[in-house]
Amino acid sequence: MRRGLLRAAGTALLLAAVLVSWNRAGEKAPFTRECMFYQKLPEGQVQCRICPRQCVIAEGRRGFCGVRQNSGGRLYLVTYGKPCSVGVEPIEKAPFFHFHPGHRRLVLATVGCNLRCRFCQNWSISQAVFEEAGHYELSPEAVVELALKEKAYSICFTFTEPVVYYEYMYDIARLARRRGLKTAVVSAGYINPEPLQELLKVVDAVKIDLKAFTEKFYEEMAAADLEPVLNTIKAVKKSGRWLEIVNLVIPGRNDAPRDLERMCRWIKDNAGPDVPVHFTRFFPSYRLTSVPPTPVETLERAYRTARAAGLRYVYVGNVPGHALENTVCPKCGKTLIERKGFQVVADRLKNGRCPFCGEAIRGLW
């Protein structure tokens, strides 16, 4: 209890220092970072190469994401050093279940997104215009210092799509690594191969939000394509960085048993049987106001499908107290990590192995 109070007090003091730098909406600040992946085109245009959209951007305009701007024939990241959201949370909220469970992470996000998901939980920032939302002034150095002072174990880029503030994320990750901090990315995986490869050199873990396994869903519900996301999953796996996959199951949209089965088989074949897969429950959000929450039975069916496909670590999410939130040894079936909501209430792993049968449990522990 005392430790909890001390931690809370520490958090308060440190975040207070950050929050005083909060800028109200509309206050302008100069761009500070040129984008890493883009090509100059004739007549002052540029082509962004960060994601598969490959936006061609005229002078003074911004790309689809709303945060990468052509200024004087060069592409700049408008939100560099200007996160709209900073906090300290449990890593389980990501959800990351095999990446140092129970630790506290510094979470960070800027406005903007390169997708248009109709069920986005963070639409107020992902779809916001930068100038209309408030932001903090926080350089990469300041972010790392804050994480260290806060005794966060990792820095997690989340809430909105980190791909759109790539340079900010990249610089923070490089600095964090030098200072001994882990970094994790929560992304939809809609990124081009080249920037992805560069990013994977500096981050430790990636969670990919695989929204569905049909092109139709991606087109209609997210204004994107499935193929680049699958390529990202393969590339992350190949890089050796820790990978977890989340699938938000939306009733009547992406819960067809056949599609789920195809998806699970694909994951096993391309990302391996040890990649943790989370099937999370949908609740009405953003524009999908009339879709009912996912039945728990549907999530359990998805779990069975995934296990039958050969995946060894499968979870059900957004159903607090459900037994399938726990980590179970795939060999002996004993419960190894017990969770309640976002909290780890028991961790029985011994050096990354099941204490009951000795089975090695894949993850970063």
Add this chain to the structure above:
Amino acid sequence: MTFIAVLLVLGASGLVGQILLLRELLVVFSGNELSIGIVLGNWLVLEALGCFLAGRIWARSERPALAFAVCQAFFAAALPAALYAARMLRDLCGVAQGEGFGVAAMLVSSLLLLACVSAPHGALFALACRMRLSGRGGPGAGGFVYGWETLGTLAGGLILTFLLIPRFHSFRIVLALSSLNLLFCLVVLSGAARPGRSLGPACGLGALAVAALAFGPAADSVHWRSVRRQWTGHEVVLYENSVYGNVTVLQDAGQFTFLADGVPVVTAPVPDLEFVEELAHFALLAHPNPREVLVLSGGAGGLLRETLKHPAARVDYAELDPLLLAALARFPTPLTESELKDPRVVVHEVDGRLLVKTSQRRYDVILIGAPRPSNLAVNRLFTREFFALARSRLKAGGLLAFSLPGSTAFMEKNLARLNSCLLQTAAGVFGHVRPIPGDRNLFLASDSDAIVRLDAGVLARRLRERRIRTGFVGGEQLAFRLEDQWTRMLRDFLAPVRAEAGINRDFSPRAVLHDLANWNAMFSPPAARLSAWAEALTLPRLAAFLAALTLALLVFHFRVRSLSGAAVPAAIAATGFGGMVYNISLTFAFQALYGYVYLWIGLLVSVFMAGAAGASLWVGSVPPVTRVSTRRAFIALEVALVLFSAALPMTFHWLARSPLADRLLQGAFLVLCLMSGGLTGAQFPLACRLRDCGPAGLYSCDLLGGWLGGIVGGAVLLPVLGLEAACLCVALLKLCSLALTALAVPPEGAA
């Protein structure tokens, strides 16, 4: 007599069609205040357009009865088709299943859908006037038609609300109505001097065929086919309307989802545990011994179960719509059954505010289960006056808890305003308010400072002592939620919007405004900017604008071109605007003061319409003396409307503070409705005489004014300026029309 029956059917058909289509569209649009305004507004605009065009096209027609019959047959055919199309609207508009509509999509889709129904209905009014004129009419024809049509509207509303909706689904009602309209085509044709040869038998056969459909199994078949199309991908096990709204139940993989007007309100057997556990346990753990608890709305489906885990001896639960409770009983789950059959739970099928007002029982904890003040009816649980009422029903050390959408990532500006508004409102009533920020912000309000001193340790100890098992809320989660970082973050989000957030009052529902703006930001960012612009509206600014406009019009009239022909229609439009604002204001004030009693609301609207119809018929039946006297009477009515509008705010305040018995005060509301209806209805026949021309154009102006009153009054004036200022706006508007009429309409000669 036959003609009067035709007019009664005309009025009733319009209202029944309007209400049924509105209900269907509300389900599709996940109904909020704005969608109601848009649908009703579109209906009125189209009706006005139909009336205006018909008035023009058939102004000199010698066979108006034939045209009337054709229009009526078209209306009869279009109504069921529109109903079916309403349920297919997402497919037709390319909107994904379960997705809400933006303002522009709502505006355009409902306009197109209603065009084939309300425009012909408007045309029928113009044609009825023409028929009356070509018969034994004269200048009084407009008033006569207006009066009886309004009476038909009144009758249709009462019959639909209290007889038809509780018993039949929309398709059966609509098909029966179509059959009736086709039958009256026959009646009209048979009375015509030169009836159409082929139309008569066709109408007769059509009436029989549609009647067979309406009263046979085919209506059920069409109804269920369209409902399944509307909810593709889900199994619909219930789709019924009550007087309060639509209740739909979807079944999927062992889960029942209960939707009210298309929005999920209860999910069982596994609810949103994070929401129900946090609201129930933070509130009940904050109290040392919660023995008596009151849950207002949203209790079934988890909140009651979590509440019952505490040492509560009695839990009163108020839910407005009996159909929702009946649906919960009809499709039971272990969760809902255990909640509603628990002997400690006392279910009240009543408006929560009314229960708090009428009950003398005192509580340890009052939980507001409604997730947000998304409309004026729900907002009544979040106002300063309600908080004061709830405070008086709390025992010493008792607390009130409610929750609002929040975020630990970032809070959208209007959402921040909503949170700030209700935080300030609660803080103005209670000694202490403790916000607990999160993805849903919790607010605990009490006169005891114990809630301020609460820490995670105390809550965790009580959780252990009460031996409560939870799925989400545990010791660490309690500590996490109470971390100071979230309080600071919330303060940071709310501080910049504090001044503009305002206080949420009964007569000034700021929270609804912020919620609508947040909804606009989600679905239609341009509309959000528009609403931001509307928020800059103040009474002095509006007064200055109206004064400048009147002055400019008068200068134009005297210096450039006479506006004598436009003054009367403008006055009628202003009266239509005022009539709608009176209607909304009276209903809203009644709801706020006496609780949501649907029968009373129906009675208020009925009395208003009866006043309008009675006054119109009475004034229309008085033989015209001279144009001078008609003008004088019209101007006198203008003066009366100005005075009535100016007096209304004071009357509301007097009613709110009066020590007289509720019954007497409720009677006073009926008198006010009768007066406002009478004043607005009496002007129409006078205007017809003063204009000395067909009433179609004037009726269009009346409807256009009503449309503006519905949209601007309901969605802008009332939430932005409040009830009193909205009435004063009408007074100002009528003052302008009075000035224009008095100065621009000549006492002698044709206008």
